[in-house]
Amino acid sequence: xxxxxxxxxxxxxxxxxxxxxxxxxxxxxxxxxxxxxxxxxxxxxxxxxxxxxxxxxxxxxxxxxxxxxxxxxxxxxxxxxxxxxxxxxxxxxxxxxxxxxxxxxxxxxxxxxxxxxxxxxxxxxxxxxxxxxxxxxxxxxxxxxxxxxxxxxxxxxxxxxxxxxxxxxxxxxxxxxxxxxxxxxxxxxxxxxxxxxxxxxxxxxxxxxxxxxxxxxxxxxxxxxxxxxxxxxxxxxxxxxxxxxxxxxxxxxxxxxxxxxxxxxxxxxxxxxxxxxxxxxxxxxxxxxxxxxxxxxxxxxxxxxxxxxxxxxxxxxxxxxxxxxxxxxxxxxxxxxxxxxxxxxxxxxxxxxxxxxxxxxxxxxxxxxxxxxxxxxxxxxxxxxxxx
Amino acid sequence: xxxxxxxxxxxxxxxxxxxxxxxxxxxxxxxxxxxxxxxxxxxxxxxxxxxxxxxxxxxxxxxxxxxxxxxxxxxxxxxxxxxxxxxxxxxxxxxxxxxxxxxxxxxxxxxxxxxxxxxxxxxx
Numbered sequence: 154x155x156x157x158x159x160x161x162x163x164x165x166x167x168x169x170x171x172x173x174x175x176x177x178x179x180x181x182x183x184x185x186x187x188x189x190x191x192x193x194x195x196x197x198x199x200x201x202x203x204x205x206x207x208x209x210x211x212x213x214x215x216x217x218x219x220x221x222x223x224x225x226x227x228x229x230x231x232x233x234x235x236x237x238x239x240x241x242x243x244x245x246x247x248x249x250x251x252x253x254x255x256x257x258x259x260x261x262x263x264x265x266x267x268x269x270x271x272x273x274x275x276x277x278x279x280x281x282x283x284x285x286x287x288x289x290x291x292x293x294x295x296x297x298x299x300x301x302x303x304x305x306x307x308x309x310x311x312x313x314x315x316x317x318x319x320x321x322x323x324x325x326x327x328x329x330x331x332x333x334x335x336x337x338x339x340x341x342x343x344x345x346x347x348x349x350x351x352x353x354x355x356x357x358x359x360x361x362x363x364x365x366x367x368x369x370x371x372x373x374x375x376x377x378x379x380x381x382x383x384x385x386x387x388x389x390x391x392x393x394x395x396x397x398x399x400x401x402x403x404x405x406x407x408x409x410x411x412x413x414x415x416x417x418x419x420x421x422x423x424x425x426x427x428x429x430x431x432x433x434x435x436x437x438x439x440x441x442x443x444x445x446x447x448x449x450x451x452x453x454x455x456x457x458x459x460x461x462x463x464x465x466x467x468x469x470x471x472x473x474x475x476x477x478x479x480x481x482x483x484x485x486x487x488x489x490x491x492x493x494x495x496x497x498x499x500x501x502x503x504x505x506x507x508x509x510x511x512x513x514x515x516x517x518x519x520x521x522x523x524x525x526x527x528x529x530x531x532x533x534x535x536x537x538x539x540x541x
Numbered sequence: 542x543x544x545x546x547x548x549x550x551x552x553x554x555x556x557x558x559x560x561x562x563x564x565x566x567x568x569x570x571x572x573x574x575x576x577x578x579x580x581x582x583x584x585x586x587x588x589x590x591x592x593x594x595x596x597x598x599x600x601x602x603x604x605x606x607x608x609x610x611x612x613x614x615x616x617x618x619x620x621x622x623x624x625x626x627x628x629x630x631x632x633x634x635x636x637x638x639x640x641x642x643x644x645x646x647x648x649x650x651x652x653x654x655x656x657x658x659x660x661x662x663x664x665x
Contacts, residue, residue, distance in 0.1 A: 202553065206561040206649055234553050240648030242557075 190226045197227035201249070205238065209245025216249045224253065235280040247281050256283045263289045271296065272304040279308025287314045294324040299331070306331050310339035315346035322354045325362045333365050340369035348375040355381050360391040367394070371401030379405055383413035386430075396429040403433025410437060415445045420452075427452075428460040435464025440471040447475040451501035462504035466512045473512055476505040543660050544568045546587035548578030548604060549622065550596045558591065561649045562656065575599025579607055586613045589660055591652070594623035594634065602637040609638035618659035622647065 197219045204212040219227075235246055250256065255277060262274035263286070275293055278286040290312070293305035302324070309317045321336055321343075330336075340347055352375070354366045367385065370378050379402065386398035399417055402410040414437070417430035431449060434442040442464070449461035465472035483502045498506070545567045549555040552573070559569045570585055572578035574596055582590070590608060594601035601621060608614040618640040623630065626644045634642050641659060643652055 198553075202557045202560055206557055206564065208650060230553055234557075237551070237554055237645050238648070239646040240650060242649050243646065 193223050194226035194230065197223050198230060201227065201231050201234075201246070204249070205234070205242045205246050207245075208241035209248060213245075213249060213252070217252045228255070232277060232280060250277075250281055256281055256286070259283075260286055260289065263293065268296075268298045268301050271298075271301050275301065275304040275308045279304075279311040282312050284312055284314050287312060287317050291317055291320040294320055294331075295327065299329060302331050303335065306335055306339050310342035313342050313344060315343045315350070318343050318347040318350040319354070322350065322357070322362055322366060325365055326357070326359045330361075333361060333368075337365050337368045337372065340365070341372045345373060345375065348373060348378060351375070352378045352381050355385055360389075360394050363389065363391075363394045364397045367397040367401045371404035374405060376405050376407045379407045379409050383410065386413050386417055392423055392426065395426050399426060399429040399433045400436075401433075403436030406437060408439065411439050411442055415442065418445055418449060418457075424454040424457055427454065428456040431457060431460035431464045435460075435467040435472075438468060440468060443468060443471050443475050446472070447479065450476075450479055450504050451499065455500075458500060458504045459507075462508035463511070465505075466508040473509060476509050479505040480509075542566060542568045543588040544570065544585060545656065546570050546572065546578060546581055546585070546590045548572045548575065548581075548590065548596070548601070549593040550574055551593070554593075554622075557649060558652065561653055565653055567656070575601070575604040575607075578604055582608060582611070582614055587617060588663075589617055589656060590614070590619045591656070592619055592621055592639075594621055594625060594630070602633055605634070605637040605639055616663075618663060620652070620655060620659060622652070 197216070200212060200216055200219070204216055231246065231250075235243065235250075238246065259274040259277040259281075260283075262270045263278070265271050265274065271293065275290055278290065287309065290305045290309050293301055296302050296305065306321065306324070309321060318340060321339060324331060325333065325336055340351060348370065351366045351370050351373075355363055355378075357363055357366070363385065367382060370382060382398050382402055382405065386395055386402060389395045389398065395417075399414060402414055411434070414430045414434050418427050418434075420427075422430075427449075431446060434446055446461045446465050446468075450458055450465075452458040452461070462476065465476050479501050483499060545562055547555060547559055547562070547569055549558065549571075550573055555571055555573065559571050562569045570581050570587065572581045575598055578590075578592070581587075592601040592604055596604075601623065605619055605621070608617070608619065619638060620641045620643055621634045621639040622643050622645065623634070624645040631642055641655055643655060
């Protein structure tokens, strides 16, 4: 029994020893390989950095002539550099990769059975901004692996070809889509030429797709789409989409957005939409919206009144005069009723006071509220009354 | 010859910028992180500092504040080099005492021009 126990212990000790030696040997081997690789990459890396720093004016032939093993060791670092540079330096680096056939190899790898190779190839083609790869990258938007789809979306953004817009938009309409924010960012990278496609996609049956297109249009500042976005604001069946339409009308910064946004403030509309419309009017920076916003300060829905007060704050002098006007009017009414300063202020006055306090903090002074002229707001209110 | 302190943790970017500026006639000292950059600034007071924002151990913003608190570097131009391009990133950089801000991806040529104009403004 004792011999069996001793034998088992010895076998276990031998296994532990062999495993330990194996681990040490593997680590040493990996370090030796890494050092060898680093030594091999050092020459090409120096030459590449000098070439890039000189804007590719000299040395491209030397780089193209670097032996394949040395280039393979230096290429990952150089590819990493692509994403950190722009201008002449980026173009110089891209030209070297193209001349060495990196794009051709990456295009082949887009159809590899390995998802790692497909992802890597998509990233390389994006970094090299190879337009020729757009159709194949679009095909990867339906890849069965999520990480490949994400890399393909990013690559399409870097290439910036607006012909990819529709495929990007429809890629959202699948069971496991790429994150909406990433697609929005990529659609914006496609530039103003994607506006027509984005605008057309506002009729897409999926609410998520419509919301992403609205965000992209807003971030692009696509002022030509105000009419279509306003129609979504009025007619879309999904509240979240209507809220997104309101927010993005504010980003578009067009005067023609004032009317649909003001229309969305009416009490019959849902509170989240009214609050979003109030915020958007603040974003627009249009003093013409001051009377409509001021009328909301006493709204029964806290978020609507709060959004209106802060929109008025962001409208600058005229908006802040409207806020002071509310405070001054209430102070006068309290004085006339013989109520002291300890009386509870109305919710409109509370919202106005909070917004003015924030304005004073932002301006770096403590004298933002409770005083000053309200003539500007009175003038705007008067103009509206005359207009009506 | 103006002395430039370059604090950047990415060796490729550091070597690229150092090569470019050295070739243009600047005396460039390199540091791979914030504490090393602060030590270099103490030993060889620079005429201008190029500072990466996102670095391990100590962020570029902290280094910038530290440099601004020292008599030798309180007024030298500091150019922040970073991937962050949001308005908050800019505000933080300027609040920390940065003179200029270059966003990554960046153009080495543009960085060199920004260095030259910053130095020309202070007469170095």
